[in-house]
Amino acid sequence: MIDFQFMLELIFMGICVGSVYSLIAHGFNITFWTTKVVNFAHGPFLMFCSMLILMFLSIGFPWIVAILLEMFSISIIGVILERVSVRPLVKSPTSMGWIVATLGVGLFLQALATKIWGAQALAFPAFIFESTDYVPILGISMSLQYLLVLGTGLGIMLIMELVMKKTIWGKAMKAVSFDPDLASVMGIKSKSVVTISFILSALLAGVAGLLIAPIYGNVAPDFGMNIMVLGFVAAVLGGMGSSKGALIGGMTLGVIEKLVGGYISTSAEHGVAFAILILILAIKPEGLFGIKAVQKV
Amino acid sequence: MNKRYSKIVCGGLLLSVFMVIGTACSSSGNQVDGDPSETIKIGMTSALTGPYSEYGEGNKRGVELAIQKWNDDGGINGKTIEVEILDDQLVPDTAAINLQQLLDDEEIVAIIGPAGSGPAMATVPITEANGMIHINPVAQTPEITYPNGTDHGPRKNVFSFALQNDVESEVLGSFAGEKWNKIGLIHESTAYGKTGMDLVEGVLEDKFSIEAVAREEYNQKAPDMTAQLAKLKKAGAEVIVCVGLGADLANIRKGMSRLDMNIPLVATNGALSLPYKEGAGDLVVGTIGTMIGVFGDDPLSPEAEEFAEAYSEAYGKDRYWGDRDNPQLFMSLSVSNGYDAANVLFEAIKNADSTESSKIIEAMENIQNLNGVNASYSFSETKHHAIDIEHIGLFEYVKEGDEIILVPYEK
Numbered sequence: 001m002i003d004f005q006f007m008l009e010l011i012f013m014g015i016c017v018g019s020v021y022s023l024i025a026h027g028f029n030i031t032f033w034t035t036k037v038v039n040f041a042h043g044p045f046l047m048f049c050s051m052l053i054l055m056f057l058s059i060g061f062p063w064i065v066a067i068l069l070e071m072f073s074i075s076i077i078g079v080i081l082e083r084v085s086v087r088p089l090v091k092s093p094t095s096m097g098w099i100v101a102t103l104g105v106g107l108f109l110q111a112l113a114t115k116i117w118g119a120q121a122l123a124f125p126a127f128i129f130e131s132t133d134y135v136p137i138l139g140i141s142m143s144l145q146y147l148l149v150l151g152t153g154l155g156i157m158l159i160m161e162l163v164m165k166k167t168i169w170g171k172a173m174k175a176v177s178f179d180p181d182l183a184s185v186m187g188i189k190s191k192s193v194v195t196i197s198f199i200l201s202a203l204l205a206g207v208a209g210l211l212i213a214p215i216y217g218n219v220a221p222d223f224g225m226n227i228m229v230l231g232f233v234a235a236v237l238g239g240m241g242s243s244k245g246a247l248i249g250g251m252t253l254g255v256i257e258k259l260v261g262g263y264i265s266t267s268a269e270h271g272v273a274f275a276i277l278i279l280i281l282a283i284k285p286e287g288l289f290g291i292k293a294v295q296k297v
Numbered sequence: 298m299n300k301r302y303s304k305i306v307c308g309g310l311l312l313s314v315f316m317v318i319g320t321a322c323s324s325s326g327n328q329v330d331g332d333p334s335e336t337i338k339i340g341m342t343s344a345l346t347g348p349y350s351e352y353g354e355g356n357k358r359g360v361e362l363a364i365q366k367w368n369d370d371g372g373i374n375g376k377t378i379e380v381e382i383l384d385d386q387l388v389p390d391t392a393a394i395n396l397q398q399l400l401d402d403e404e405i406v407a408i409i410g411p412a413g414s415g416p417a418m419a420t421v422p423i424t425e426a427n428g429m430i431h432i433n434p435v436a437q438t439p440e441i442t443y444p445n446g447t448d449h450g451p452r453k454n455v456f457s458f459a460l461q462n463d464v465e466s467e468v469l470g471s472f473a474g475e476k477w478n479k480i481g482l483i484h485e486s487t488a489y490g491k492t493g494m495d496l497v498e499g500v501l502e503d504k505f506s507i508e509a510v511a512r513e514e515y516n517q518k519a520p521d522m523t524a525q526l527a528k529l530k531k532a533g534a535e536v537i538v539c540v541g542l543g544a545d546l547a548n549i550r551k552g553m554s555r556l557d558m559n560i561p562l563v564a565t566n567g568a569l570s571l572p573y574k575e576g577a578g579d580l581v582v583g584t585i586g587t588m589i590g591v592f593g594d595d596p597l598s599p600e601a602e603e604f605a606e607a608y609s610e611a612y613g614k615d616r617y618w619g620d621r622d623n624p625q626l627f628m629s630l631s632v633s634n635g636y637d638a639a640n641v642l643f644e645a646i647k648n649a650d651s652t653e654s655s656k657i658i659e660a661m662e663n664i665q666n667l668n669g670v671n672a673s674y675s676f677s678e679t680k681h682h683a684i685d686i687e688h689i690g691l692f693e694y695v696k697e698g699d700e701i702i703l704v705p706y707e708k
Contacts, residue, residue, distance in 0.1 A: 006531045009556060013523040020520075119350050120616075121544045123575030131551055131578055141557045216520060217551065217576035218544045227520055261524025266513055267486070269524060 009140055010262040011255055016146035018254020020212050022153040024231025025238060025246035026160065027204040032241045033164070033173050034197040037086055037098045041106035042205055043228025048109050049074050049209030050124060050219040051117050057125070071206050078202025081105050082195055106225065113221040121218035127210060131217065149211045153247055156204070160243035173197065233273045237280050239290025249288060337372070337652060338379045339364075339642070340399030341409040342420065347386030352412035352631055355617055356434050357382055359635025360409060362607050363643065373647045381405065385416055392416030396423050406652035407432065407642055409635070414438035414488045425452050430654045430661065433457040434638040435630060437465065438492055442681050451681035454654065456661055458638040458671070460589055460630060460684050462493040465565055466540075468587050468689045470500025473538050473563055474507055481534025482512040483525055483549065485541040490514065493540035493565065510534050517545060526552045539564040546584075547576025554580055561585065569692055569703060570627045571616065581694040585706050589629040589671050590690030593705055597623060604633055604670045626692060626703060629671050637669035637683075 024042065031039045039045075049070050056066035085101035128148060134141035164170035172193050175183040180190040212227070213219050230253065238249020253273060261269040286292045341360060344353030364378045372378055381399065385392035392411045399405050400423070408424055409432045411417050417436035424431040431454050439447050442457040473480050480501065484490035494512065501507040511532035513525035526549065529537060537553065537560060539546060546567050553562065561583060567573060568586030577584075591601050605624050612618075617632055619625025624633075644667060646652065649660035662681075667674045672688045691706035 003531060006527060009527045009530075010524060013521070013527070013555070017521050017523070114346070119347050121572050121576070123572075126578070131580060132554060134555065134557075141555055143555050215551075217547050217578070218572060220518075220544075222518070226518060230520075258524050262527055266515065266522075266525045266528070270516075270519075 005139065006262065007259075008138060010258040012137065012140050012142060014255030014258035015251050016143065016150065016254070017258065018234070018251035019146065019150035019153045020208075020215070020227060020250070021231045021234035021253055022247045022250025023149055023156070023204075023208045023212065024228055025235035025250055026153065026156045026243065027201050027208060028232065028235045029160070029241055029243060029246055030197050030201040030204065031086075032235075034176050034194045035086060035098075036177065037102065038232070038235075038240070039081070039086075039198070039201060040099065040102040040228070040232075041081055041085075041109065042201065043224030043226075043231070044106040044109035044113075045074060045077070045202055045205035045224065046209040046212070046228070047219065047221060047224030048077070048113060049206040050213040050223065051113050051122070051221075053210060053213075054122055054124060054219065055117070063127070067206075067210060070210075071203055074202045074206045075199045077109075078198045079195060081202075082198035086198070087191075087194070110221045110225065117221070119221060121220040121223075124213040124217060124219045127214045129214075131214070143215070145211070145215050149215070152207065152211060153250070156207075157243040157247045164243070230270070230273055233277045236277055236287055239287025241291070242287065242289040245287050245289035252288075335376055336379050336404070337376045337406060337646060338381065338402070338404040339407050339409060339639075340396075340402065340405040341380055341382045342385045342392050342395035342399065342416070343382065343409075343412045344387040344416075345382065345384040347384075347388075349387040349413060352435050353384075353387065355628075355631030356409075356412050356635035356638075358608070358612065358617070359434075359632040359637075360639040362604070362611060362632075363636050363639035365611075366607065366640075367643050373643055374650060378643065380409075385411055387411065387413045387416055389416045389419035393419045393423060396420045400424070400427055400429065406430075406646070406654070407657060409434060409638060409642070410441075411436065414441065417441045418488070421452060421455055425454055428454060428654050430642070430657045431455045432638045432642055433459055434635045435459050437462045438488055439463045439682075440492075450679055454658060455681060456641075456676060457682040458634050458641070458684065459682075460566060460689070461682055462489065463496050464682075464684060464686055464689060465587050466493050466496035467500055467686055468691070469538060469540075469563065469565065470497040471504060472585075472691060473497070473536060474501050474505035477536040478507060479510045479533050479535040480507060481529035481532060481537050482509045483522070483529065483537060483539050483541070484512075484514050485517050485545060486514045487517060490540045497538060497540065509538075515541075515545065515549075517542065519545070519548070522549050522552050523556065526556055526558065530556055530558050534560060536561045536563060539568075541565065541567050543567040543570030543572035543574075544576055546573045550577040550580045550584065566627070566630055569625075571619065571625070574694075574701070579696075579701070582696050582701060583694065585691055585693045587689055588626045588692055589634075589684060589688050590626075590692075590705070591629050591633070591671050591688075592624045592626045593690055593692060593703070595623075598668075598670075600668050600670045601633070604636055608632065621702075633670040637671050637674070640669060641667060641674050641683075 027042045031037050052070040053066050056069050085105050089097035129144040133144040172188045176190045176193045184190045234250035234253045238245025257269045260272045343356050344350045383395035385395050407430045412435045414436045433441050437459050439461045442451050442455045447463050484494040511529050515522050563585045566588045568584050569588045574581050645657050645660040649656040662676050662678050665675045674683050692703045693706040695704050
């Protein structure tokens with residue numbers, strides 16, 4: 001007989017954990033829109049943001065100042081990433097250099113964080129909600145910090161959908177994504193659009209770092225890499241470039257992970273994520289909500 | 298689009314490869330040169346950098362403090378002590394390569410081993426084959442010292458100053474078995490976690506005829522353990538017994554709270570570490586953990602007092618020391634174990650009046666009731682480990698005003 005309480009616990013926790021993956025997947029989408037580049041430094045960006053906040057807090061700045069300084073710092077790093085490791089490499093459409101370049105920047109940030117703050121996990125204080133703040137839903141305690149991440153992911157999805165479909169900025173991004181040279185001819189500052197997309201992606205990493213770090217309670221230099229991989233699977237599952245896909249993909253992945261862990265084996269929890277990645281690429285490479293690209297010959 | 302996806306998948310695969318090898322590539326040395334006839338040189342491989350460097354760096358500090366103490370007192374029989382320390386980042390292969398490099402140095406007369414069970418298991422067969430004395434400061438798996446089980450003899454060359462799994466599990470299992478009937482078990486998926494929990498299960502079955510209601514495992518640094526905890530809850534556990542490290546325990550404790558599991562958490566020494574206390578915050582109150590009890594004594598023993606003074610003079614009251622006037626309990630496993638290990642080794646070299654491994658080993662086996670920080674040390678031909686049940690205490694987090702402190706658990 002099915003224990004509904006147990007199943008509900010797994011599903012609710014899956015949604016919560018999945019919302020973390022969604023938040024990371026949103027960050028992947030922004031740079032994908034303009035350059036078709038998946039920024040594999042996104043996870044270390046997230047870690048670096050958390051570390052920067054911790055540093056500014058330890059200096060004695062209030063939360064709001066620490067967050068603003070962190071956002072400013074990570075924007076600069078985002079610009080450097082785009083200028084140094086992406087722009088020179090995306091000129092050639094067949095180049096795969098951006099994969100190694102963004103990954104290289106990520107590993108560099110990880111090493112830099114180890115050098116500056118040490119290799120050990122550092123405690124991250126509660127932000128907005130304490131770790132003991134819960135709200136009961138259908139008899140299950142839902143962490144308010146997780147719900148905040150879920151709400152933020154939903155909000156980001158709505159804003160992104162609105163921007164892409166209703167604003168001139170969204171159209172510019174689509175144009176740059178399709179053909180940056182043609183977009184330039186049409187008067188769109190392609191390079192600026194790309195740079196701004198990397199700044200926005202870095203800012204999203206900042207938001208993710210700020211909201212996710214209190215859930216784990218500790219931040220170590222390898223913190224971002226581990227969850228970035230699952231965020232990447234969520235982005236591919238939902239459809240790379242789709243905001244709706246990022247949200248639904250993340251939550252679907254989280255729920256599947258927890259159900260597999262609860263009913264089959266906890267050892268298979270993360271393994272199933274990669275099985276999904278392989279399956280989705282084999283059966284539906286554009287993901288659940290991605291747009292199938294048609295190449296005219 | 299499909300080509301782009303192929304690239305993305307390649308990127309994902311590259312990422313996975315880098316994540317696996319990322320921490321395994323660097324090593325650093327700390328070498329002191331001197332006249333070989335006037336020096337006694339010790340070799341050490343430990344995790345000095347990387348995500349698991351807390352024990353390795355602490356052990357290094359302990360060994361260096363002991364060397365400083367002996368050299369200030371004139372060295373061993375007039376000879377200055379030197380140490381060459383290589384970084385293994387707790388990677389078994391790197392530790393084995395480091396060890397080979399140390400053994401190639403003919404001046405090195407003794408080895409102080411790595412700060413974890415994996416690399417320790419990778420290095421002991423090499424020193425055993427070589428016959429070189431090998432000191433195990435922290436790795437908890439009993440097989441490092443007793444390859445055929447603790448009811449059989451030890452490796453001739455290995456002496457352990459660690460809190461062995463069997464000793465810790467005996468205390469943990471006995472405590473849980475005495476107090477609860479429905480016990481849920483959870484452990485990390487490493488050799489440390491698995492062997493430790495096997496031993497706890499053995500104690501529960503043999504001494505109390507209790508079969509755990511469920512047993513779950515997790516990978517170190519797993520971001521979420523909800524599924525494991527939900528299963529333990531479903532099985533009706535009245536207590537959670539855990540073998541794991543501090544940061545993971547914090548995650549477990551938060552997960553328990555999220556699932557409204559208002560039952561006690563009893564865990565190995567990781568529960569008394571700073572990452573647990575910092576990570577779980579106020580939720581630590583009520584958690585019970587096992588630990589070498591020396592820094593819980595009030596007043597401290599003269600040896601612990603001397604060590605504490607030397608440490609604070611050299612490093613100040615830092616992260617290893619903790620946030621109170623006396624060193625935190627956890628320092629007995631991160632620093633003072635290395636300090637004791639080096640002191641006892643030097644005493645044996647002094648007593649042997651020789652740097653031949655066979656004579657140092659004989660002198661180690663003859664050491665009786667030598668007072669150190671963590672324990673009074675006695676070894677024999679059949680007993681090569683130092684820390685026993687009588688050295689272990691149970692400690693509990695309690696709230697005192699606004700502060701959360703650790704106090705000896707009152708049964």
